[in-house]
Amino acid sequence: EEGKKLFVNHIKDAEEGKTVEFDKVLLVDNNGAVTVGAPTVNGAKVVAEVVAPLVKGDKVIVFKMKRRKDYRKKNGHRTHFTQVEIKSINA
Numbered sequence: 709e710e711g712k713k714l715f716v717n718h719i720k721d722a723e724e725g726k727t728v729e730f731d732k733v734l735l736v737d738n739n740g741a742v743t744v745g746a747p748t749v750n751g752a753k754v755v756a757e758v759v760a761p762l763v764k765g766d767k768v769i770v771f772k773m774k775r776r777k778d779y780r781k782k783n784g785h786r787t788h789f790t791q792v793e794i795k796s797i798n799a
Contacts, residue, residue, distance in 0.1 A: 710794050713759060718788035722761040728792060730754040736799040743799065752799040756792035763789045 719728060733752035736743045743749050765787040772781040 710796060713791060713793045714756075715763065715765075715789040715791055717790070718762065719758070719790045722758045722790050724758055724761055726758050727795070728756050728758060730756065733799070736797070738799060749799060752797075754794060755796045755798070756794050758790060759793050760791040763791050765789055 722728065731753050733749045733754060734745050734747070736749050736752050743752075745752070767784050767786050770781075770783045770785075773779065
């Protein structure tokens with residue numbers, strides 16, 4: 709959907725306001741006419757604008773433990789995302 713804001717995996721060289729093109733499109737829906745790629749749809753392209761270049765996701769906690777052995781390790785990480793707004797879908 710055009711105008712929709714999405715979180716995608718972090719794009720390293722993304723700057724706010726810059727446009728990004730995604731050319732590996734798996735599925736396109738044109739008013740009910742669905743085209744499924746094998747593996748991608750030929751000639752399909754999505755153009756998006758970067759809203760926020762770096763957004764951190766929720767913290768994920770990893771906890772390892774072995775009972776009765778006094779072994780406990782706690783670790784955590786926050787996945788990085790880039791927020792984009794869809795400008796056009798060309799198929």
